[in-house]
Structures are given as structure tokens and as C-alpha cells.
Amino acid sequence: MTEETKTNSGEEKVSLNFIHQIIEEELSKGKNAGRVHTRFPPEPNGYLHIGHAKSICLNFGTAAKYNGLANLRFDDTNPVKEDTEYVDSIMEDVRWLGFDWDDRLFYASDYFDQLYTWALQIIKNGKAYVDDLNAEQISEYRGTVTRPGKESPFRNRSVEENLDLFTRMKNGEFEDGSKVLRAKIDMAHPNMLMRDPIMYRIIHTDHHRTGDKWCIYPMYDYAHGQSDYLEGITHSICTLEFEVHRPLYEWYLNQVAEGEYRPRQIEFARLNLTYTVMSKRKLLQLVNENYVTGWDDPRMPTICGLRRRGYTPESLRNFAETIGIAKRDQLIDVALLEFCVREDLNKRSNRVMTVLNPVKLVLDNYPEGKVEELEAINNPEDPSAGYRKVPFSKELYIEREDFMENPSGKFFRLKPGGEVRLKYAYIIKCESVNKDSEGNITEIHCTYQEDTRSGMPNSNKKVKGTLHWVSVSHAVPVEVRLYDRLFATETPEDVEEGHDFKENLNPDSLKVITAFAEPSVAATKAGDRFQFERLGYFCTDPDSTPGKLIFNRTVALKDTWSKSQQQ
RNA sequence: UGUCUGAUGGUGUAAUUGGCAACACGUCUGAUUCUGGAUCAGAAGAGUCCAGGUUCGAGCCCUGGUCGGACAACCA
Numbered sequence: 001m002t003e004e005t006k007t008n009s010g011e012e013k014v015s016l017n018f019i020h021q022i023i024e025e026e027l028s029k030g031k032n033a034g035r036v037h038t039r040f041p042p043e044p045n046g047y048l049h050i051g052h053a054k055s056i057c058l059n060f061g062t063a064a065k066y067n068g069l070a071n072l073r074f075d076d077t078n079p080v081k082e083d084t085e086y087v088d089s090i091m092e093d094v095r096w097l098g099f100d101w102d103d104r105l106f107y108a109s110d111y112f113d114q115l116y117t118w119a120l121q122i123i124k125n126g127k128a129y130v131d132d133l134n135a136e137q138i139s140e141y142r143g144t145v146t147r148p149g150k151e152s153p154f155r156n157r158s159v160e161e162n163l164d165l166f167t168r169m170k171n172g173e174f175e176d177g178s179k180v181l182r183a184k185i186d187m188a189h190p191n192m193l194m195r196d197p198i199m200y201r202i203i204h205t206d207h208h209r210t211g212d213k214w215c216i217y218p219m220y221d222y223a224h225g226q227s228d229y230l231e232g233i234t235h236s237i238c239t240l241e242f243e244v245h246r247p248l249y250e251w252y253l254n255q256v257a258e259g260e261y262r263p264r265q266i267e268f269a270r271l272n273l274t275y276t277v278m279s280k281r282k283l284l285q286l287v288n289e290n291y292v293t294g295w296d297d298p299r300m301p302t303i304c305g306l307r308r309r310g311y312t313p314e315s316l317r318n319f320a321e322t323i324g325i326a327k328r329d330q331l332i333d334v335a336l337l338e339f340c341v342r343e344d345l346n347k348r349s350n351r352v353m354t355v356l357n358p359v360k361l362v363l364d365n366y367p368e369g370k371v372e373e374l375e376a377i378n379n380p381e382d383p384s385a386g387y388r389k390v391p392f393s394k395e396l397y398i399e400r401e402d403f404m405e406n407p408s409g410k411f412f413r414l415k416p417g418g419e420v421r422l423k424y425a426y427i428i429k430c431e432s433v434n435k436d437s438e439g440n441i442t443e444i445h446c447t448y449q450e451d452t453r454s455g456m457p458n459s460n461k462k463v464k465g466t467l468h469w470v471s472v473s474h475a476v477p478v479e480v481r482l483y484d485r486l487f488a489t490e491t492p493e494d495v496e497e498g499h500d501f502k503e504n505l506n507p508d509s510l511k512v513i514t515a516f517a518e519p520s521v522a523a524t525k526a527g528d529r530f531q532f533e534r535l536g537y538f539c540t541d542p543d544s545t546p547g548k549l550i551f552n553r554t555v556a557l558k559d560t561w562s563k564s565q566q567q
Numbered sequence: 568u569g570u571c572u573g574a575u576g577g578u579g580u581a582a583u584u585g586g587c588a589a590c591a592c593g594u595c596u597g598a599u600u601c602u603g604g605a606u607c608a609g610a611a612g613a614g615u616c617c618a619g620g621u622u623c624g625a626g627c628c629c630u631g632g633u634c635g636g637a638c639a640a641c642c643a
Contacts, residue, residue, distance in 0.1 A: 015580090015581055015582080015583090015589095015590090016581095017580085017581095041643090042643090043642085043643050045642090045643080075643065077642090077643080078642060078643075080642095081642070081643085134641090135640085135641055138641075139639080139640080139641095142639070143639080144569090144639060145568080145569050145570075145638080145639055146568050146569055147569090149639095176641085177641065179641095180641055189570090190569055190570050190571095191569090191570055191571080191638080192569090192570085192638065192639045193638075193639085195639090198640095198641055200641085201641035202641080203641080217641090219641075219642085219643090220642070220643045221643095224643085239637095240572075240573090240636075240637060241636095241637050241638075241643095242637090242638095242643090243571055243572065243637065243638085244570075244571055244572095244637065244638045245638085246571085247571095267572090267637095269573090269636090274578090280643095322579080322580085322591065322592080323579060323580075324579065324580045324581085325580090326573095326579085326580070327572070327573060328572090328573050328574065328635090328636085329573080329635075329636055329637095330578090330579065330580090331578080331579090332578070332579065333577090333578050333579080333592080333593080335578085335592075335593070336578075336579075336591090336592055336593085339591095339592060339593085340592095342604090342605095346604075346605060347605095351602080377601095380600095380602085380604095380605080381605070381606095410603095412603075413603090421601055422601090423601060423602075424601075425601095427601095454601065459601085463601085464603095465601095465603080466600095466601045466602065466603095467602095468602075531602085531604085533602055533604090534602045534603085534604075535602090557602075557603095557604050557605095558603095558604060558605090559603075559604085560603055560604090561603040562603090563603095564603090
């Protein structure tokens with residue numbers, strides 16, 4: 001918890017992240033007339049992931065905290081990479097996370113006319129020129145980090161010639177790559193980005209919004225700050241890799257902005273998670289090469305993947321709040337994310353009994369054909385969730401792992417001669433087991449004590465273990481997709497020369513099994529969330545149909561028993 | 568090598584004009600429990616990258632190092 005820490009007196013001691021400290025300092029000086037306005041500016045060229053969620057929470061959260069506004073703006077300045085498919089998914093994801101931009105939906109492409117006009121003005125001021133050098137030459141002329149660049153032979157064209165050439169670029173007279181508009185700054189600048197950066201390039205490609213109206217498109221650096229300026233953004237929050245861009249951001253602004261007001265760029269550290277990759281390029285590779293089923297594969301760190309996995313928006317927002325905002329590189333243990341979902345799901349999801357790896361258990365002294373409808377609590381954390389009935393009969397399934405023939409002392413589930421409680425039902429005692437020719441247990445035979453049923457006089461009797469179960473004749477076979485971490489190593493992107501991050505994929509990241517669920521799940525619809533008692537949190541997959549129910553494991557329950565067994 | 572930037576328990580984030588290094592996760596005890604979950608109580612774990620300096624007092628200020636990250640696309 002970073003933003004609020006309770007003191008003993010119960011008052012809130014406020015501890016601000018560095019961005020909020022900056023804002024409060026500015027506010028106290030009356031900067032921007034107390035206005036706080038942020039924006040989330042994705043390029044619509046891919047799906048949003050949990051790193052974006054951090055940024056969304058920061059931008060929208062900051063605006064909300066200071067009674068300000070947050071815009072959604074698509075940074076769509078490169079038509080060859082962008083598509084409306086992504087625009088739609090991004091809007092869906094931001095909304096799903098619980099944020100709203102009201103009527104403040106913008107596109108950098110909304111500003112193409114204004115940007116063009118400003119470019120003309122910058123040319124007139126002698127601060128930009130049309131360069132005929134090709135890409136290779138430009139890169140050559142730019143020099144290196146240790147060696148200054150040299151000026152292009154076209155750098156000193158007259159304003160008139162530049163104006164003429166730029167207009168003709170816009171009119172489509174030149175081919176892609178034949179000319180660019182560059183800012184005239186300093187070819188020897190220690191910051192490479194300031195060595196006459198490109199403002200416009202020629203791309204004869206239809207834009208997903210402006211169609212064929214333009215064949216010249218502004219570069220990120222030229223478009224971004226001006227877009228911020230046009231929208232009245234006060235704090236332009238971005239990730240650390242843009243730190244080097246800040247002088248350029250400010251340079252462009254100073255070419256066109258009037259008056260006092262300037263948006264301010266502030267950078268924070270992007271999110272890295274253990275056992276996952278976050279780079280768009282690598283995620284795309286996983287999709288294209290079919291290592292996952294798509295962008296919304298429940299193992300993906302994308303927002304749509306996490307949604308399908310069963311994560312809640314609340315858990316993601318809480319996660320973002322918990323990890324905080326700072327400038328040092330962060331590698332967050334994915335276990336913290338898992339903690340955040342469990343914490344949320346524990347409070348909100350109804351319990352249900354499902355047996356994943358069944359073994360048959362027969363109650364020898366229970367009447368043949370008898371069925372009892374036992375009352376089960378839907379959610380012990382939420383009394384208002386009520387009760388349901390679960391059928392109980394002579395033949396049941398329990399988890400194979402819940403029985404051991406020769407257990408160690410610490411095992412307090414079912415063992416020969418031992419007693420356990422069947423949840424909501426009776427205390428039973430193991431009498432014998434049947435095995436097949438290979439020695440595998442096929443049936444466990446038990447006796448039950450009638451007066452130990454939940455709620456009955458002798459039900460207080462103490463036993464160490466309580467098992468979940470499902471009645472064989474009432475069980476609903478369901479498909480369960482057991483998801484685990486996609487990668488087997490903590491930092492899958494760290495690979496030695498000649499190796500590929502995909503070698504670090506976890507071969508067991510998905511196991512599909514058929515399980516037996518209690519009949520109450522029959523009415524489930526996609527997106528429903530459950531706790532399968534003693535196993536974990538699961539949600540109904542969109543592939544699920546009434547005839548074939550499919551559940552995804554969101555995350556297993558915290559399991560100190562199996563952890564202690566592994567050691 | 569240039570510029571920018573950062574360094575606080577295992578992880579992440581705090582520490583207000585310099586004043587007992589705190590919170591969460593994780594770990595370990597114990598209590599409780601019809602989920603080996605949850606809940607409750609408690610404990611261990613850093614002396615703040617290093618070396619100097621200023622000061623009654625430095626995580627914070629100063630000087631010099633060390634180590635990490637970002638940047639050399641007509642991507643964003």
C-alpha cells in the first residue's frame with residue numbers, strides 16, 4: 001500500500017507516489033489553475049496487457065484523485081501497423097477495467113490538419129526542412145552515440161523550396177521513402193534524438209480512419225506533445241524509455257505553443273512480471289506460432305487473456321495500486337498478482353464441489369437408492385449468497401489425492417481405519433480398498449455414522465480432515481482446463497546467445513481433464529466464477545455450452561500442504 | 568566510450584523542513600475453522616550500493632566511485 005497508510009489514531013497518513021507529489025506541489029503553486037488532465041495513449045496495433053493496465057490505472061486514477069479528467073487517445077500515426085480491430089479491443093478492455101473517458105475519445109489522426117499547419121509554420125520559421133537523403137543515408141549521417149552526426153546536403157534549402165517540396169509531399173508527388181521532413185535542431189547534439197529528427201514521412205497506405213486523405217504521416221515525437229497540447233493535457237505520463245525523448249517533446253511544443261501552458265511529460269517504470277513476457281513482439285510470436293490459442297488465451301498477460309482466465313477488474317486495479325509507481329525498474333513476482341485475485345475471488349465467488357481426479361468411494365452401510373439433499377453454504381465469506389442443495393448417495397467420488405494407503409503422520413485426509421468428514425455430510429471411516437490387477441485403487445469402502453451429519457447432535461465430533469465429494473449418479477462431467485504459468489523460468493526473456501525465449505515455455509501450462517461437478521453448476525454461463533471447494537478458483541469459459549460445460553482454472557488455492565510435501 | 572536515469576529486507580513500495588527505517592506480499596510460529604482456504608495473534612528478516620565529507624544527528628545534503636536500466640527505426 002503506497003497511497004494510504006492508517007496511523008494509530010485512525011487518521012490517514014498520506015504517502016504519495018512521486019508523480020502525485022509533483023502534482024500536489026504544482027497544485028499548491030496554482031499551476032494550470034489547479035487543473036489535472038491526463039491521457040492514456042495506446043497505439044492501436046495490438047492488444048493491451050497488464051503493463052498497460054498499470055498505466056491505465058495510473059492515468060485514470062490520477063485524474064480521479066485530483067478531480068481531473070482523463071482522455072483515451074489512440075496514437076494512430078502509422079497506418080501500416082494499425083487497425084480498427086485493435087481500437088475496439090482497447091476500448092473494451094479499458095471499460096472492463098472500470099474506467100470511463102466519457103466523451104473524451106480522441107485520435108492523433110484527428111489532429112492531422114492542425115499538425116500539418118504547424119509543420120508549415122515551423123518550416124517558415126526556418127526550423128524544418130525537406131531532406132532527400134534515403135533512410136540508410138540518414139542513419140549514416142546521424143552519427144553514433146560517441147561520434148557527432150553531419151549535416152545533410154539538403155539541410156539549408158530555402159524556406160520557399162521547403163514549403164514547395166513539403167506541399168508536394170503532401171499532394172502525393174513523391175514515392176515512399178524518397179523525402180522526409182526533418183526538424184532542424186543540431187546534428188552534433190549529444191542526444192541522438194535531437195539530431196534533426198524526422199517529423200513526417202511519406203506512406204502511401206490507407207489509414208484506418210482518414211482513408212487515403214493523407215500520404216504523409218507525422219512521427220510519434222512530433223504528434224504526441226502537440227496532441228497533448230491540443231487536448232489540454234497537464235501531465236503526460238509515459239514509461240521510462242521515453243525519458244530521452246523529453247527534450248524533443250519540449251522542443252516541438254516550444255515551436256508551436258503560445259502562452260504559459262505546456263503539458264509536462266513524466267516517466268515511470270514499466271511493469272515486468274516473473275514467469276511472463278510482456279513485449280508486444282514476443283506475445284505476437286506466441287500467437288502467430290500457435291504456442292497459445294490467441295490473444296485471449298488464458299495464459300496470456302493480455303487484459304483479454306486475464307479476463308478469460310477469470311481475473312476480476314477489481315483484482316487488477318488492486319494489483320496496480322499495490323505495486324506502486326516509481327522510477328526504478330521493477331520485476332514483480334507473479335505470486336503477488338495471484339494473491340490479488342485470490343483475495344478478491346475469496347470474497348465474491350460461490351463455492352461448489354467438483355472432483356478433478358476421481359476415485360470411487362462406497363458407503364457400505366448407507367441404504368441403496370437413498371438420496372439426501374444436503375444444505376450447502378454458497379459462500380462462507382458472504383452470508384447473503386445463501387444456500388443450495390447438494391445430492392448425497394451411497395456412491396461418491398472423492399479426489400484420489402485425498403486418500404493414502406500408507407501416509408506419513410502429517411496426512412490428515414482419508415487413510416485405512418481413519419475418519420474424515422465429508423463436507424456438509426457425514427463423518428466416515430475407511431474400512432477397506434479394492435484394487436485392480438496392477439495394484440491401483442479402484443474403490444474405497446467406508447462406513448458412515450448417521451448422527452454425525454452436519455447440524456445433527458453428534459456433528460461436533462472432531463476429525464482432522466474434511467473432504468469435498470460429489471455423488472456418482474448425480475455428477476455432471478465437465479471439461480476443466482488447468483492453466484499454469486506459461487513459462488517455466490522466472491525471467492523467460494533472459495536467454496543466452498543463440499537461444500530463444502520460447503525454450504523457456506512451461507510444457508505443462510495447460511492440462512485439459514474431465515472432472516465431475518455437483519449438479520448445481522449445470523446452469524452456468526460464460527464468465528461465471530466459482531471456487532471449487534479446496535481446489536481453486538475457476539470460471540466458465542466462453543467455449544462452454546449447456547451440453548458441454550467448460551471451466552478454466554484462474555488460480556489454485558493457497559496450498560501449504562502440497563508445498564510442504566514438495567520439500 | 569556519449570546523454571538520460573536509477574540503487575532501501577526475498578519481492579514491491581514508503582519514510583513530510585535531516586530526528587527510533589515503515590507498509591504489503593512472501594516466509595515461520597501459535598489460535599481458530601466442516602475448505603491444509605479464509606480469519607486472528609505473533610516472529611524472523613534491511614541498517615538503506617561503496618568510500619569519504621558536512622552535522623549533535625544522514626536513507627535524505629555534498630564529493631568521488633561501483634553496479635543496473637533506457638536511447639543510435641522514415642515504430643510507438
